[in-house]
Amino acid sequence: MFSYESLGAxxxxxxxxVHRFGTDAFLLANFAGARHKDKVxxxxxxxxxxxxxxxxxxxxxxxxxxxxQETAYTQLxxxxxxxxxxxxxxxxxxxxxxxxxxxxxxxxxTCNPPYKADGAGIRNDSEASVIARHxxxxxxxxxxxxxxxxxxxxGRLCICNRPERLADVIEAMRKNKIEPKRLRTxxxxxxxxxxxxxxEGRLGGSPFMRIEKPLLIKGExxxxxxxxMKRIYRLYEFERQDLEEK
Numbered sequence: 001m002f003s004y005e006s007l008g009a010x011x012x013x014x015x016x017x018v019h020r021f022g023t024d025a026f027l028l029a030n031f032a033g034a035r036h037k038d039k040v041x042x043x044x045x046x047x048x049x050x051x052x053x054x055x056x057x058x059x060x061x062x063x064x065x066x067x068x069q070e071t072a073y074t075q076l077x078x079x080x081x082x083x084x085x086x087x088x089x090x091x092x093x094x095x096x097x098x099x100x101x102x103x104x105x106x107x108x109x110t111c112n113p114p115y116k117a118d119g120a121g122i123r124n125d126s127e128a129s130v131i132a133r134h135x136x137x138x139x140x141x142x143x144x145x146x147x148x149x150x151x152x153x154x155g156r157l158c159i160c161n162r163p164e165r166l167a168d169v170i171e172a173m174r175k176n177k178i179e180p181k182r183l184r185t186x187x188x189x190x191x192x193x194x195x196x197x198x199x200e201g202r203l204g205g206s207p208f209m210r211i212e213k214p215l216l217i218k219g220e221x222x223x224x225x226x227x228x229m230k231r232i233y234r235l236y237e238f239e240r241q242d243l244e245e246k
Contacts, residue, residue, distance in 0.1 A: 002075065004082055008234055011056045011087065013049050014078040019071060021049040024160050024196055027186060027215065028112055029053035030232045031198040032158035034060040038107040041066060041150060043097050043143055047075035050110050051090045052083060059086055060108070066093045066100055068137055098142045102150035109147045111159045113140055140165065141172045144201075148176035151203040158200045169199050179205035184212040190220070 004012045038060040042051040045065035073094045147157040178201035185194035
C-alpha cells in the first residue's frame with residue numbers, strides 16, 4: 001500500500017496511490033524558504049512533502065504539519081520516521097485547519113491547498129482525491145483565516161494555486177489582513193501560459209506587491225529542466241524522473 005521515495009540527504013517521503021506529490025510541492029518549498037530561527041506550519045500537509053523539503057533545505061526551528069485525512073496523516077508520520085533526526089522537528093497534527101490554531105505565533109505558514117472550487121470540474125471517484133483537489137473540506141478563505149490566527153505580525157503565508165484562482169487568493173488574504181507581497185508565475189516554457197502561481201502575503205503588511213520573473217520548467221535549448229529547476233530538484237544530488245503535477 002505504501003512505498004517510499006528518496007528526497008536526498010537521507011530524507012524519504014511515504015507515498016501511496018492517492019497521496020503522492022508533484023512539482024508544485026518543490027516549487028512552493030523553494031519559493032517560501034525559511035530561516036533557522038523560524039517557527040513554521042504546513043497546512044494541508046498530506047504525506048509531509050513540503051515540511052520535509054523545508055526541513056531538508058532550511059532546517060527551521062520547528063514545523064507543525066497539519067493534515068485532516070487519516071491515511072495521509074499515517075503517511076506523514078511514516079515520512080518523519082523514515083527521515084533523519086532533523087526531521088523530528090516536524091510535529092504531525094491531525095486536525096481540521098478550520099479549527100486549528102498554532103500553540104505559538106509563527107513566522108511562516110505554507111499551504112498547497114485544493115485548487116478547484118467546490119462544484120468545479122469533474123470529481124474523482126475517490127473521496128480522498130476529492131478532498132485533496134476540491135474545496136470540500138476547506139477553502140482558500142479557511143486557509144487564510146487559519147494563517148491569520150497563527151502568524152505573528154509580519155509573518156508570511158506562502159501558497160500555490162492555479163492562475164485562474166489568483167483573484168480569490170488575493171481577496172481571501174486581504175479579508176484576513178494578509179497583504180499580498182510577492183507573486184511568481186510558473187510556466188512550462190517561455191512560450192506557454194502559466195499553469196501555477198506562487199503567492200506570498202504578510203500579516204499586517206502594507207500594500208505593495210512585487211511580481212517576480214517567471215519560473216520556467218524547461219530549458220531554453222529543449223532540455224527537460226531549466227537550470228533553476230535543476231537546482232530546485234537538486235538533480236545534482238539525486239535523480240527523480242517523471243515528476244507529476246498535482
